[in-house]
Amino acid sequence: MEKPPPLGYGLGLRPIYYEEILSSRPPVDWFEIISENYMLAGGRPLAMLERIRADYPIVMHGVSMSLASTDPLNLDYLRQLKALAERVQPAWVSDHVAWTGVHGVTLHDLLPIPYTRESLAHIAARIQRVQDFLKRQLVVENASTYVSFVDSEMSEHEFVREMAERADCLLLLDVNNVFVSSFNHGFDPVAFIDGVPAERVVQFHMAGHTDNETHRVDTHDQPVCDEVWALYEHARRRCGDVSAMIERDDNFPPLSDLLDELQHMRDIDARISKERALTAA
């Protein structure tokens, strides 16, 4: 396992912010792109990315690899992804513990799986094949889920830990997803974070979600809530110096609001570092 060096504090790169990023060069350490939005022949998205890439490290985050699907791996998709990675030279490439469709259909969603030994063997083998194809270690993210299954044979964090060990992949810990799924399924989010192999975590996602009282939905359209910030602090204490970022995909605020959220992240981390220094002294 080769863990890439941390990049600092990042943001999801979204078209609405292109011009402001290019004109103001905001104090962001890196950007994450949605890979599929740039798997195109040409045009503005790729041109903007190229200009921003000149000044910032980039991480590629996909939503369509369908790692848990029982369909064959989509080699056309993987070829396009690999070509984009060669062009962008990202710090790493990530996708999800999820499937997006079967029988050649794609539902454009991150769909849940039962956490069974069969699912585990299946996804671990697929991740290995993808890593061989891309010739790089994959970073795999825990997804938000709204249903869980009576057939599951293990907890989600046990599944993620075993998957990462078997496939020898890295992990993207989405702290908001941990919170959303823990709320929906009634597990302890702290136990989840304590259960994943910290040495494999290379990135944190932070985002807002929608509270529907009986369930929460991962909508990325609101600021990060206090409970997720508290969980972030726990994840930071456990995983140490890991690249962290804010995802925002709807109800876009001024860029300065997202920069404020990044600053909040920096403040939490500075406080943890200070406490550690005092304890060590």
Add this chain to the structure above:
Amino acid sequence: MKLVDFQSLFQQRVLAGSGEADKPLLKKLRLSPRGATAETLLGVYQSGYRIRLAEFVSEDHPGLRAILGDEAFEALVDDYIDQRPSRDPNARFFTTGLPDFMRESARWRDDAAAVSMALFERAMVDAFDSPDETQLAVQALAEFAPEDWPRLAFDFDPSLALLELAAGTIAAYDAAISEEEQDKVEAPPAGDEVEYAAVWRVNYESAYHALEPDEYVALNEARAGHAFGDICQMTAFQQAGEIAPERLAQCLSSWFQDGMIIGVRVLGEDQSSKTPSSA
């Protein structure tokens, strides 16, 4: 249940939407600790699927929504989602099949104005992310000797689409995307009248303008690789009326100015090409 069977069942229930047939899948779900019903939680995936795909169509087709009205547009989107599930992992391409779906569908194929708008808007979307090329300025012509001009042929930006549309499509689209006129978009009148349009990309944005019939034919012939001097003589042209060499030169100049042309070459007697340096 094997993973393969579980995924088939789950997908079937998402595609179909909530209903009685959800029962076998609902039995597989654990109870919510928060009191949400299993139907509600499965519904997050079922409703999310349709909302997401409908958003893709709405984003790409403001003109189509404007001329159909919300109710008919949503009915069309429902039909499309039901009958043409997405097969491309990139959501960008979900809407690509909409105009063809409309032309093949008994319910929509007779609405020429709607099909025309769908074709126009697809061309706009396709132009936006088509391959990058470098456009030439009209000064590129100065590199060719005057005696070569009749044998000049042109290469066009890959984003360029030439469309025959129902008359009124472009005006309806203009109104649909204009903040002031959005509420008073009129569907193009029914009938056999047509208009012509060029759609392409310039400065990273999709662009369009209406073409006169003679320019539409000239541009089609030029894009097919015919030499400047041959175009006036072409049979296809005669159907659209005469075109004088001066008019063709004027068109050519505007194609350069609009950023449509990416290459110029001299056609030999055998239709082989020569670049300016070898001309």
